[in-house]
Amino acid sequence: MISQWARFWVAVAAFAPALASADRYNLQTPQTPIAREIYDLHTLILLICCVIFVVVFGTMTYAIIKHRKAAGHKAEQFHENTTVEIVWTIIPFIILIGMAYPATKTVIQMKDTSSPDMTIKATGYQWKWGYDYLTGEGQGISFFSSLATPRELITDNSAEGHKKREAQAHYLLEVDNPVVVPVGKKIRIITTANDVIHSWWVPAFGVKQDAIPGFVRDTWFKVDKPGIYRGQCAELCGKEHGFMPIVVEAVEAGKYTQWVSEQNKKALTNVAAAGALDGKGVYDKVCVACHGTGAAGAPKFGDKAAWGPRIKQGQDTLYQHALKGIRAMPPKGGAPDLPDAQIKAAVDYLMAAGK
Amino acid sequence: MDAAHAHDHAHGHDDHAHHPSGLMRWITTTNHKDIGTLYLIFACTMFFVGGVLALGIRAELFQPGLQFWRPDFFNELTTMHGLIMVFGAIMPAFVGFANWQIPMMIGAPDMAFARMNNWSFWLLPPAATLLVASFFVPGGAPAAGWTIYAPLSTQMGPGMDLGIFALHIMGASSIMGSINIITTILNMRAPGMTMMKMPLFVWTWLITAYLLIAVMPVLAGAVTMVLTDRHFGTNFFNAAGGGDPVMFQHIFWFFGHPEVYIMILPAFGIISQVIPAFARKPLFGYSSMVYATASIAILSFIVWAHHMFTVGMPAAGQLFFMYATMLIAVPTGVKVFNWIATMWKGSMTFETPMLFACGFIFVFSMGGFTGLILAITPVDIQLQDTYYVVAHFHYVLVAGSLFAIFAGTYFWIPKWTGHMYDETLGKWHFWLSMIFFNVTFFPMHFLGLAGMPRRIPDYALQFADFNMVASIGAFGFGLSQLLFVIGVYKCIKGGEKAAQKPWEGADTLEWTLPSPPPYHSFETPPTVK
Numbered sequence: 001m002i003s004q005w006a007r008f009w010v011a012v013a014a015f016a017p018a019l020a021s022a023d024r025y026n027l028q029t030p031q032t033p034i035a036r037e038i039y040d041l042h043t044l045i046l047l048i049c050c051v052i053f054v055v056v057f058g059t060m061t062y063a064i065i066k067h068r069k070a071a072g073h074k075a076e077q078f079h080e081n082t083t084v085e086i087v088w089t090i091i092p093f094i095i096l097i098g099m100a101y102p103a104t105k106t107v108i109q110m111k112d113t114s115s116p117d118m119t120i121k122a123t124g125y126q127w128k129w130g131y132d133y134l135t136g137e138g139q140g141i142s143f144f145s146s147l148a149t150p151r152e153l154i155t156d157n158s159a160e161g162h163k164k165r166e167a168q169a170h171y172l173l174e175v176d177n178p179v180v181v182p183v184g185k186k187i188r189i190i191t192t193a194n195d196v197i198h199s200w201w202v203p204a205f206g207v208k209q210d211a212i213p214g215f216v217r218d219t220w221f222k223v224d225k226p227g228i229y230r231g232q233c234a235e236l237c238g239k240e241h242g243f244m245p246i247v248v249e250a251v252e253a254g255k256y257t258q259w260v261s262e263q264n265k266k267a268l269t270n271v272a273a274a275g276a277l278d279g280k281g282v283y284d285k286v287c288v289a290c291h292g293t294g295a296a297g298a299p300k301f302g303d304k305a306a307w308g309p310r311i312k313q314g315q316d317t318l319y320q321h322a323l324k325g326i327r328a329m330p331p332k333g334g335a336p337d338l339p340d341a342q343i344k345a346a347v348d349y350l351m352a353a354g355k
Numbered sequence: 356m357d358a359a360h361a362h363d364h365a366h367g368h369d370d371h372a373h374h375p376s377g378l379m380r381w382i383t384t385t386n387h388k389d390i391g392t393l394y395l396i397f398a399c400t401m402f403f404v405g406g407v408l409a410l411g412i413r414a415e416l417f418q419p420g421l422q423f424w425r426p427d428f429f430n431e432l433t434t435m436h437g438l439i440m441v442f443g444a445i446m447p448a449f450v451g452f453a454n455w456q457i458p459m460m461i462g463a464p465d466m467a468f469a470r471m472n473n474w475s476f477w478l479l480p481p482a483a484t485l486l487v488a489s490f491f492v493p494g495g496a497p498a499a500g501w502t503i504y505a506p507l508s509t510q511m512g513p514g515m516d517l518g519i520f521a522l523h524i525m526g527a528s529s530i531m532g533s534i535n536i537i538t539t540i541l542n543m544r545a546p547g548m549t550m551m552k553m554p555l556f557v558w559t560w561l562i563t564a565y566l567l568i569a570v571m572p573v574l575a576g577a578v579t580m581v582l583t584d585r586h587f588g589t590n591f592f593n594a595a596g597g598g599d600p601v602m603f604q605h606i607f608w609f610f611g612h613p614e615v616y617i618m619i620l621p622a623f624g625i626i627s628q629v630i631p632a633f634a635r636k637p638l639f640g641y642s643s644m645v646y647a648t649a650s651i652a653i654l655s656f657i658v659w660a661h662h663m664f665t666v667g668m669p670a671a672g673q674l675f676f677m678y679a680t681m682l683i684a685v686p687t688g689v690k691v692f693n694w695i696a697t698m699w700k701g702s703m704t705f706e707t708p709m710l711f712a713c714g715f716i717f718v719f720s721m722g723g724f725t726g727l728i729l730a731i732t733p734v735d736i737q738l739q740d741t742y743y744v745v746a747h748f749h750y751v752l753v754a755g756s757l758f759a760i761f762a763g764t765y766f767w768i769p770k771w772t773g774h775m776y777d778e779t780l781g782k783w784h785f786w787l788s789m790i791f792f793n794v795t796f797f798p799m800h801f802l803g804l805a806g807m808p809r810r811i812p813d814y815a816l817q818f819a820d821f822n823m824v825a826s827i828g829a830f831g832f833g834l835s836q837l838l839f840v841i842g843v844y845k846c847i848k849g850g851e852k853a854a855q856k857p858w859e860g861a862d863t864l865e866w867t868l869p870s871p872p873p874y875h876s877f878e879t880p881p882t883v884k
Binding site: 076293 | 427669699727804
């Protein structure tokens with residue numbers, strides 16, 4: 001008997017480390033104090049639920065085995081007991097209070113966004129994030145962050161396509177411009193949106209905050225150690241909801257200062273460089289989502305039958321359609337940040353392919 | 356249908372033989388049994404339509420990459436799967452049970468408003484047609500999730516309008532049905548049947564009907580505001596016009612949370628009939644069960660914002676809704692304990708209804724535990740909008756509501772048709788469903804914990820293996836349901852003749868009627884001691 005129990009507990013103990021950091025079976029390894037509190041809270045409640053499950057369903061299993069007609073058991077006829085009803089109402093109630101107490105403390109801590117070291121605004125767009133560094137070191141930095149995984153990799157279903165996908169380490173979780181923050185500082189994130197409701201979520205931080213158009217919400221985190229942390233939009237926002245990830249790169253204070261000065265230098269050259277992005281570049285980044293697939297009635301790239309009548313309407317008309325939007329197409333194809341000249345270059349590119 | 360012909364042959368006295376036969380019979384019927392049958396067949400059909408949509412979803416999610424559908428069509432699949440299963444399968448199935456069982460269980464000849472009953476049913480096929488037709492209009496079916504949050508829902512094409520009209524019509528059907536059920540239960544019980552002597556299934560439907568009347572109009576309000584925002588220049592949910600997108604969520608979930616209890620309370624009622632019958636022992640704690648059901652229903656009105664923990668409400672709001680939600684675990688636990696106490700020291704046999712009932716208790720409770728975990732706000736912040744939530748609600752809705760529907764069908768179909776169902780087929784249906792259900796949905800807990808969001812057609816590589824397992828399970832589960840359809844069809848057509856009381860431990864009034872029962876169940880009311 002004793003050795004049986006010893007073997008059981010050894011098995012549990014061997015399993016436990018797997019449970020502790022098994023990113024496949026449990027919450028991601030926490031990287032902030034709040035994430036750690038959430039992780040521990042979940043472990044506590046899960047264990048309580050497991051114990052209750054074993055007790056209750058152990059009892060039920062016992063009854064199923066022993067109190068069956070085939071085993072010869074005769075049915076008793078008792079059918080009420082007020083004491084027992086009171087006991088099994090009060091005991092769960094007490095267990096719930098035990099869970100609610102630590103949870104309450106964590107809720108209050110999560111809400112306290114006061115005295116941050118810096119503030120970054122995250123704006124949800126259909127379908128990418130825009131970041132504006134509002135206060136603290138890096139103030140004034142502003143950029144968009146879009147999915148970097150190429151569309152062809154997502155839709156390629158040949159054998160090599162599958163292989164290339166498996167080899168892409170951060171498939172669907174990589175962006176062109178990650179959010180860079182210093183470690184150990186309290187970062188306040190303000191969320192809002194441009195169009196529909198999105199949600200800014202980084203599991204390793206224990207942070208999820210809806211981004212609501214016309215409203216401003218906030219949350220905060222403080223990253224323990226340097227690293228790259230990835231999350232996704234967590235509120236259905238249209239067809240590319242699964243394709244607008246979040247990447248946060250936490251770096252040491254010195255590296256952060258370096259990054260800030262690089263960004264400031266880039267901002268000055270950006271204005272000049274804006275013209276460098278050509279029509280094909282804009283098409284590949286912005287237009288392909290609809291014009292590559294024909295979604296929402298978009299005339300497909302290279303479809304001469306669809307483009308013929310449109311080309312006949314004249315270049316200026318097509319420019320206006322692209323800039324102002326037409327039918328299901330939003331103005332500038334949903335990229336309001338792009339200068340008119342680049343949109344026109346993309347239209348030229350599409351027209352040329354449709355001739 | 357053969358069930359009806361069996362009625363006529365078994366009771367040669369039938370002086371209503373002049374009621375229409377064939378198609379007109381089914382269109383004009385005011386008979387609670389016929390209408391119950393219509394609801395059940397409608398629900399079964401919609402279940403398979405919704406199931407095919409689910410297989411479309413799981414086919415795409417079998418592997419990373421986009422293999423089959425464009426992302427916008429994928430969103431149509433997830434949305435329509437939800438809408439069809441909730442409004443087309445589960446809710447009508449329970450109304451079908453209500454129609455068949457309530458008059459017989461209270462000793463009444465029929466429902467109070469027999470003609471309105473017909474109208475309640477016949478609203479549904481046109482509503483379902485509108486809803487499914489939305490796939491074929493420009494822009495496709497609604498693709499904003501079954502929760503159709505604004506402002507996304509205000510962006511969608513005409514399919515969303517069709518969906519809104521379908522919801523209005525189905526809501527009207529539910530409200531009329533509920534008025535009927537309440538009036539019948541309060542006014543037409545046999546002499547001697549006090550409220551506290553009613554079968555628990557009748558209690559759960561009485562309470563469910565009040566919930567329906569309270570909240571379906573709220574849903575109607577929410578979707579009408581979406582409609583006017585879309586077409587008539589209002590700005591209820593448009594911040595730029597002075598409105599509030601979050602208000603949609605409040606209004607929707609004020610309906611939505613009682614809605615999920617509407618989908619589970621009748622299931623509790625069915626299980627409360629099946630377990631005592633197969634344990635050959637009275638239901639333990641009858642009054643507690645009634646009070647627990649009523650408590651769950653009342654509490655269901657004050658927990659709605661637990662679906663909204665991430666919208667940015669103040670901490671006081673999060674705490675209130677966390678505490679209120681956790682509280683529901685108490686009466687729910689009381690019910691589970693009472694069912695087990697009913698089984699305790701009984702004399703159980705495990706025919707198919709009892710298998711599904713016991714399976715229900717195991718697997719629904721797992722869903723209840725994940726619900727409790729989700730109730731804890733800080734944990735919910737991590738799990739909201741992930742596959743953990745998908746796992747939770749499929750555990751309570753499939754292993755909960757659907758398994759209870761199966762239990763009730765196998766339990767009562769001998770009464771309805773006069774034939775015993777094929778027990779071997781029933782057992783296969785149970786075990787395959789149980790196994791494939793868990794293969795499909797258990798891994799989703801891990802996916803959610805590991806960080807996979809909901810409503811995405813493609814996913815990062817670390818989620819690949821559990822998605823593959825879930826997809827295999829889903830196809831297995833779907834195929835297993837064919838066994839149910841085959842079994843039910845065989846039973847309607849023929850099979851071993853069913854006794855008046857085929858279940859030794861059953862003791863409610865319907866078992867005092869022949870199998871199948873006469874066209875008008877109790878022409879003279881029985882006296883209940």
